[in-house]
Amino acid sequence: MKKKFVKRLAAGIFATVLTVGALAGCGSKAVENTAAQDAAVEETTVQETAEPEAPAEDAAKAQTKETGTDEAVAAEGEVTTIYAATGGSPKPFTFVDDSNELTGHNIELIKAIFDKLPQYKLEIEVTDFASIFAGLDSDRYQIGVNNFAKNEQRKEKYLFTDPIFANEYVAIFAKDNKKAETIESWDDLAGLKTISQAGINITTALENYNTANPDKSIVIEYSESDLVLQIQDVEAGKYDFVLMDKPMFEYYQNEFNFNVTGITISNDVSKDLMEEPYSYLIVSAGNEQLVDDINKALKEVIEEGTSKEINEKWFGSDYSPSYE
Amino acid sequence: MSKIFDWQLVFTQIPAVLKYLPVTLELTAIAMIIGWIVGLLIAIVKIHNVPILKQISTAFVSVIRGTPIIVQLYLTYFGIPIALKYINYYYGTSYNVNGIPPIIFAIVALGLNQSAFDSETIRAAILSVEKGQVEAAKSLGMNGIQIFKRVIVPQAVTVAIPSLGNSLIGLVKGTSLAFTCSVVEITAQGKILAGNSYRYFEVYCSLAIIYFVLTIAIERVFTYIEKKMSVPEDVETEKKGRLPKKEGLSSELG
Secondary structure (H helix, E strand, O other): OHHHHHHHHHHHHHHHHHHHHHHHOOOHHHHHHHHHHHHHHHHHHHHHHOOOHHHHHHHHHHHHHHHHHHHHHOOOOOOEEEEEEEOOOOOOOOEEOOOOOEEOHHHHHHHHHHHOOOOEEEEEEEOOHHHHHHHHHOOOOOEEEEEEOOOHHHHHHOEEOOOOEEOOEEEEEEOOOHHHHHOOOHHHHOOOEEEEOOOOHHHHHHHHHHHHOHHHOOEEEEOOOOHHHHHHHHHOOOOOEEEEEHHHHHHHHHHHOOOEEEEEEOHHHHHHHOOOOEEEEEEOOOOHHHHHHHHHHHHHHHHOOHHHHHHHHHHOOOOOOOOO | OOOOOOHHHHHHOHHHHHOOHHHHHHHHHHHHHHHHHHHHHHHHHHHOOOOOHHHHHHHHHHHHHOOOHHHHHHHHHHHHHHHHHHHHHHHOOOOOOOOOOHHHHHHHHHHHHHHHHHHHHHHHHHHOOOHHHHHHHHHOOOOHHHHHHHHHHHHHHHHHHHHHHHHHHHHHHHHHHHHHHOOOOHHHHHHHHHHHHOOHHHHHHHHHHHHHHHHHHHHHHHHHHHHHHHHHHHOOHHHHHHHHHHHHHHHHHO
């Protein structure tokens, strides 16, 4: 009687070890195994739960899995699937609209770029913001599209395309704040306290400024809290100011009409301090070819005026970077 | 000044969020089952002191319990592709996990997380069954499986149910982190909706309501199960307690 029990135990233990192996990532066999086990479950459930587009996307993914190995060996001229990731915010750069379609300035622009690149098939996934970076590290995604700014650390890890958007920042102060009257450039912000989310372009701009001006630094408090709350904190005087993309601030004011003033931080002044007030697409390491292709297409998109159209649609004025 | 808090939206957007409730439930249900099965195996390994495996499970449980779920999700979803990148580089293979749907990573990570917590609950529950009963069952000629099924499980389940319910409620809320693996469930859908309307606070209020209702439902179910399970204790003990023993004896003799 003991034998039976032990046998059962051994079978169970084998399964356990397999799953533990999968978690630790020490065996690709284990990974495939888990996938195979769950694939059946997945197939039936996805169709019930997902939006109309999702099954098609899954099918496409499944296909890449099958052909994945051949593709890696790479017959050129074949269509390569590129996975782009976005956080789905902030609007109007990237967001999901009322009809459940991913859209926004960045999204339309990247689509316009890939329209010119028939050798690639673009798949855009919405994920948690921080996951974009982790996904680029692991090459799960090849492109990050979330109005990203550039800094030194990022330059080491990721590849950057040419700029896609010439940013303008506004510093938002409470209306009755006297400090607001004297602000014209980044220097005037020195010593003031602000709040910002880790990883986003504004924070990168602030950090770049601080690195360049260690003696006149801006006090940054990091938070995951929503911008509405951040602006309310500024209204209440908890922080001196909060920095925002200018076009975004206009959208927010439209929706909430806060009791604040936005002061445009002039780019001319900021250019010396922050060499590049632009936004970019970021590409995972090792995809130099992809970056070249995107840059070529991007240039066309800007020169033929598609970029201008997209900008005017979302912001009312043109923020396209110029090539001079 | 326009509306800072749009309370109507809290309720009007609930249906849009609920569209993804099936994903949350799917994550929860499958992870729960994985948690129970793997948890049971770990508990058995620990109780029976199986060499090597016991050490592995102890390490597994302490690592899983010692790290937040969000970190585990990252490690499974992004760690495995990174590991494969290295493997591919050094061994010239070309494994690629991008074709595997993200939800599987979320389910596996949540399930294993659940198993670590459940294993301790199950172990304690099994150990709560008096040794004397097992010995008695043995003396009646039951084999291991019979003892497990007829003596240990009915008693252990009663002990384990409240804790398992507790950890299931934790799991429901844990699924809200699946967005890190690009799985869109209700929290992710909430964030996406808010990305459009800028109304994050409202969305979190809607989510609070949904999770609260879900949790109450689970609580109810578990209270019901608990009640059902505990009935034999007071009234029908004699009848139910005797029957299996007789069966066990006669089958052994026959």
